[in-house]
Amino acid sequence: MNFCLQSSDMYQLPLLQPHKELIQIQGSEAGQECRFVLEREPEGYLAIRDLERPDLKPLSSFDLIQEWHQRLKSYRGKQEPLSKALGIHKRPLTGPVVDTTAGLGRDSCVMAQSGAKVIMLERELPLALVLSDAIEHAQALDWFELDLELIHAEAADYAASSTLPANTVLYCDPMFNHKSNKSAQNKRLMQFLQHLCHKPSEEDLPSALLAQLQPGQKLIVKKALPDPPLTQHLNYQLKGKNFRFDIHYRPMV
């Protein structure tokens, strides 16, 4: 990842501790070739600046909190497509949800709002740090009572190496071209995300997760409507106006 650090107070972030060495190495390379810069805004929020796009406002943890608040204001409980995909409209979840593509954290918040414990995985370190900062700031807000755990990880490796319980739901949204929200703010954030997340994963990750799915576990993959499913043997599809959820379930043996 081509980024560098500008603020020593980064080291206070809880998420950072396991990655201190990595950050120091990348931080010490700070210089001409650096495209993304992490900085602390005067208001105390962590932000990523894209040096190749000076026209783009930095992506900050405050932006994420605003996005979450907006999204949760229109939360429709069991009517949410995500609640239906999780199956919450029929029975409560008994295991954790692993959001394997945390991104800006919006879907994680919606799933956590439905009462799930959500483990968020994000492989891009700068984004994971901004997410961590947003969660930390949001804890002080009265509307934010969500059970979120954030892990900086490559999701396929995490799923392969952790012992996730049988009743785990894995959620995967590798799509960058969401058509549902066309606000200027949303466009800016998605544009930022696309530049930052240099490794396209639209097919690789869902396939890897499906191959690793254990008995009793469920995999939900968000797809654009015209895109083919990962396999013809999926359990069911939930179609919305702009996207659908493909649901794969591995029965208990």
Ligand SMILES: C[S@@+](CC[C@H](N)C(=O)[O-])C[C@H]1O[C@@H](n2cnc3c(N)ncnc32)[C@H](O)[C@@H]1O
């Ligand atoms: C389209 S965005 C997800 C948007 C998210 N659903 C939301 O509500 O904001 C995809 C995110 O998944 C991350 N990602 C993609 N492949 C990944 C992988 N294999 N492991 C962990 N994170 C991954 C990308 O870095 C990016 O931040």
